[in-house]
Amino acid sequence: MLTPSDTTRRTAVRVAGAGYVALFVLAIFANFVVKQGIVDPADAEATVAAIRAQEWLFRVGIAAFVLVFLIDVPVAWGLYVLFVPAGRARSLLAAWFRIVYTVFLGVGAVFMFLGLQIATGDFALGEQQAMLMLAAFDVAWYVGLIAFGVHLMLLGDIIIRSRIAPRFIGIVLAVAGCAYAADTLVHILVADYAAVADLMLAIVAIPSIVAELTFTIWLLLAGRRSSAVTRDDLIERTDVASPGRPLARETSGL
Template sequence: MTTATATTAAIRGTDTPSATAALWAGIGYAILFVAAIAANFGVVTSITAAGDPTAMVDAIAADPTAFRFTVLAFGVIFVLDVVIAWGLHVLLRPTGEMRSLLAAWMRLAYTVLLGVAVGLMHLAGQVATGALPVTDATGTTALLMAGFDITWIVGLAAFGVHLLVIGWILVRSRVAPRILGIGLMIAGAAYIADTVAHLLVADYTAIADVMLAIVAVPSMLAELGLTVWLFLAARRVRTGRPLGRAYIVAA
């Protein structure tokens, strides 16, 4: 029996849990895409692009409902990331439990920091709208939003490691197309590079547009591909079919 065939057999051995885990991870990723695009590009980008702290506070206070829904969207993402970490670990555990566990822990480490970032963002909204009175509302709001940003960015380094490990698992186990695993590894490296750039480059804004493209393009393509594969994997495992196209090749 080849390595990939044995892996598929092991996954089929826990048929219902693995299929269910893959399905929930796929559903989680699909919802996460919508929530992330709406929250980050719909509201956060416009607020941070306002420039000076006064304009930032004015942007939040102008539509506090939209800001609160943005905080809620990030809270939903926080929960979904836990579900996705669990689902991927259950599905990929037969490919190597320690590697799968490492990937799960890396995503959970990112998720913890995301939760802290969401808390900071909520407080920024409270201060900007006057619900939480402070002496310097403008400065405090700007500081809390900066805290949200850097906390999330540091967490994305752990998320990048998560994608690197998941990509490596898919490449080595051959339960998914090789290009998907390579794409996830490229996306993971891009996340890590962006965090390093934030921490080391004095004027990050000068390269922000370039770094956004470097991160956004491979991550969206790779993670969308992973979402589709998770739905296909759930169906294949449930029906007893092998995963991937390379399972007949000896390792």
């Protein structure tokens, strides 16, 4: 089985780098500016009033989530191609977990749109039904985030083992993945999540910002150099080495 060509890997790292930048901007806008800025889980009446008053902004926020849903697909492809030399099976598994997260985000965007339709009076339903749809968005996203956490853990493990990227990036990605997964489990298992919300925000936000920002910078800058493998690296390899047969030489990081 052949690894991707040098040209394909260069394209992949550029797609992943540009995608990460777009995801960073869109996700911050959609989640923190729009959703958290408009939706108050404790006040249905105020939330519905805010959605009606800022309907255009809310629609733009939904569109941003949909763009995140779409962009995540080529990003998953780019990361898969980039890290194939570290093991096709492991790289494919990491990509699949990212796709699973992406699908759940798309489902969440549907719930958010239904909440908008109810809040603006397109359906003959009340404020509580609108809040239920917005809460369903949260649940779908949280379930997706546990898959995203596994994706980051697998990606971190690939980087640590292969050294295709600096080992530090692999470590912080794995830590961020654990934090995402833990936060989802706490949401499910703890009845009063609000009591630990600030603590969990710090646990998730710090490693995830450090990890994904560092990884994005590496993809944009050093990733292009590390994707420039020689022809000797583009040889047949298996996902697991046969007894007595060493794996093909890995590409180096920085």
